Amino acid sequence: MKRKNDNTVLIIDDEKSIRSTLSLFLSDEGYSSNAFELPSEALAAQANNKYELALVDVNLPEMDGFKLAEKLLENDPDLTVVFITGFDSFNDVIQAIRLGAYDYLKKPLMPGELTLALERFEERKAFREKIRQAEQLNTMLVQNIPVMLLTFDSDLNITFANRASRNMLGFTPEECTAEGWLFSRMTENDCDKFDNSFRDAVKKAKPFSEIIKIRHREGHFVYALFQSLPLVPDTPDSDRMRCAVTDITDRILLEKKMVLDEKLKTMGTITAEVAHEIRNPLMSIGGFARRLQNRFPSLAEAEIIVRESYRLEKILNRINNYLSPVKFQRVECNAVSILRECLELLEPEIQDRKVHCRSILDEGLPPVYADPDLLRQVFVNMVLGAIRNMQPGSELKILTESSEDKLEIRFSSPYPPENPIDPEKVFTPFEDGGQSIGMPLTYRLIKNMDGELNFLTEDSNAVFIMDIPMGNAQPENSADEISQAFNCMPSNPAGSLENLLQREWLRSAREMKPLGIISLEIENIDIITADMSDEEQANLFNALYSSLQDILKRAADFLSSCGSRTFVAVLPGTDRDGVESVAHQMTQSIRNTTAELTGLPHHAIVIQTGTAVEVPTPEQMPEDLVDKAVYNMRTGK
Template sequence: MHGDAASTIRNILVVDDDPSVLELMGEVLRGEGCNPLLASNPMEALTLAESKECSLAFLDIELPGMNGIELTGRLKAKDPHLDVVIMTGYGTLENAVQAIKIGVADFIRKPFSIEDVFMCLRRHWERQAFRERIRQAEQRYADLVQHAPMMIFSLRKDFGLGFVNRACRTVLGFDPSEVVDRAGWLLERVVEEDRDQFAMHVRGVFEGLGDAGFLECRLRHREGHVLHCLMKTFVPAASAKLERLKQLEGIAVDITDRVLLEKALVQKEKLKTLGAVAAEVAHEIRNPLVAIGGFARRLHSRYPEASEAAIILDECRRLERILDRIRNYLSPVDISLGKHAVEEILHRCKELMGLELERKGMRCRLEVEPGLEPLSVDANALLQVFINLVRNAIHAMQKGDELVVRAYRSAQYVMIRFQNPCRKPVAIHPDALFLPFDEGGQTIGLPLSYRLIRSMGGVLNFSWEEPYAVFTVSLPRFQEREAESYDSRLTPAEATKRP
């Protein structure tokens, strides 16, 4: 009669001390394709309910030893989803109120007809179908939230999370069970330089002094590397009318790849601008420099005791060396791209630099995410970059320090992070580290490294994360086209430095 709905209900419990009622209900339920579980007293009913699962029970309100209301409480304590129909020949308002409080689903008045029973069954099927639709909707919502490629969370005023989805594991490396209900956890993951801004934004929303909205900040992954994230906070609809907010809802999207792409474009334009400006500067300076140098040499030969001429000569030679570096930096030579495993190149670098590290009493720890795919790179050039970055770290470290090299991937890039202790913060702007004007030999490889990585479509960045200096090489996982010829050329002088 009721199709698939009825087929989902196997057992229906009927409890009445009147045998004729049990017999009638048994026939009606069997005719509906159900399996009636008939009991003449509450203890028998409890025994049947323990042994067999049922979703509907018809209970007489007047039973020996325990009335129907009390029996309902006992049955629903075992199965809160059980639908109970009270059968009664009389009733009081008190009984009705008590029955509703404990969750009675329906009433049927004695003497009842078969149609009354059918009516109760139909309402039960409808409730079952409605519950199933709710369950499926909740499941779809839960699946959507849990499988969304972004962190979805509930944030409390103490910066703890009341909820976070599974993306927490892929974005920050933490299982949700590790972080939920830990006071201050999200604020701890925000990079120190961004904490004040983040805390001010969240507190402002909680205290009604600011609006929820978008905020860009950096979060630290469990493994130590930094992610650029775009956060959106909003007030839950249910809390909008409350005087005091208990929690904010929010999402966090990893935009590291977008930031790296923007930096790659900026670096590309910087290289082009540097090339144009440096070539013009070198050309304009060299002619007067040659004249000044020649004049200083004649003065020095005529007046050898004059220290001023010697000083001018020394400065001219220094400027000539800078111009030579600029000329070499801009003179092109092709590099060769091919598919190579970054892990193998890193191990080769560690092997080559191991003796120097050991001699200085330093250590190098290499951590590579399993399964990194081969990248389109020049293996020799990339090895030269890694060696230059390790040498730069050795110069900054002291005996007993450890250099940590970690390779991992995002959706679009493979990142290789070189992190070393550094007692003194870098005094110059990070971008200046990659310019070809430095006189001190220790960083002479950084401009070369910068340009090599750019030639392979990647990005080389520096950041100061007290007390660590961090260089990060970001290489594209998917090479759509060969790098432009200007960006993929090196000088003959640089080429001879390759291992």
């Protein structure tokens, strides 16, 4: 059977008749060939051509076939070598096998043997291709899987890392394999935890699993889950530990946020109750004590009562301030100048504490996108929090530098060994026994401005790393950007959704009546408007807005928008059945209006609707109800 083959076979034999016979036979089988008498000719031809099969005579001039095969394989290890000889020598067979020969043919050559040798060559070639494809697939999977794969030696140095390291941590695999790299990216506490857990797992031959914080190249921390992979026995790396590393930052932060939200809700309820039950009696006690103090100036007890009443009132205000929503307005501002102003303001406090402050501030850094007043509060909290825990004579170091689209500010100060800082609680309010909420509040303010605040320990120093968005990289949820990017969406001329909803929320809470929310959007609006101009899109959204507004008959009902595609209707004093009825009418109106303006059939317009109805309570915020309606819209509930 004649085979289709693009590869050329290399023939080396000192007998012309053998070369001719082999060339003719290979041609009949579908192979092209290059035949040579001398080994030097064959080596020269190999330098300019790719051969997959070589038929080599053992007895040759210049050098024997074994020596020639050794050189050919040295140039191309994938070459398949078949020896041809007129002698039936066992030693020759052994030597051929040692050189890696795939087959061994004896003269005179028989067509059947040659055919069988070619079939074995093709089988080996197909098997090699399968191995190559499997290795390529394995490499592709290992390198492109969205999980970081690491191999460690006995000293806990990384000997292999896949390309996921760049996406997860910002480092190339080559950088990850530098000696001591992993520990240089961990906090001091995590270094000890990882080392102990890892060595214990190796010693006891048990699975290894640990959550470790690793510092990204850009400065923020990544929560990484290290999990050991099963060892492959009888392999060169069977004594090395392999780990899969997963980025679980979002999960950890979400869990912390959920816990914090629950704490805040509980504290909010307690605060409201405490403020209601204590504030009035507290004012009466303070006023009575002040009258006593005026009547009897020498009465020390009255002064104590006045002072402690004022202190208790400040505690109530402090808790209330933390739990209250933060309102801010971000603009471009010079964070370095604001920080310098705060340091000048706090200079007397720093001197009174007998500590030093060394600041390395780069005045040439670009402006940041933040609220200047909140930044002042943040910087004051950071500096006061540091110096109040420092021993006399110690030094607070403040360093500013830019990192891509963010300004990084590092606050580093020594902490007493007898009073270590728990990284898991440093940003949790009241975890320190109620002494302060400065750091948790600072964390909250920074997060609200789309920044980051991380904590680590370095050589007995507490280091807080603050990242604030630069002015030329505004956050996605900034009001300015939204108004520019989504100018096709109509707005309520009476005011923003937040303000209008706040008004109706308070009224419904006061009257103890239900408040209904409807959220609607066209799920495939991007496809529908793909070929529309900005003006056509604006006309479509204005028409939809008008059609929905016509459905709201009562004066208190109002319509607004949320984001780029979501309409929000607020229905005060409406129960669930009423809200569902209005939502159905609005759905039909959106479908009819869109079909009329675009010419699309009704079934091609996919609309999502979500509703939520609540009687407002002190434990809730107005945006919670909107979030619930949007969530129900997304989930189809």
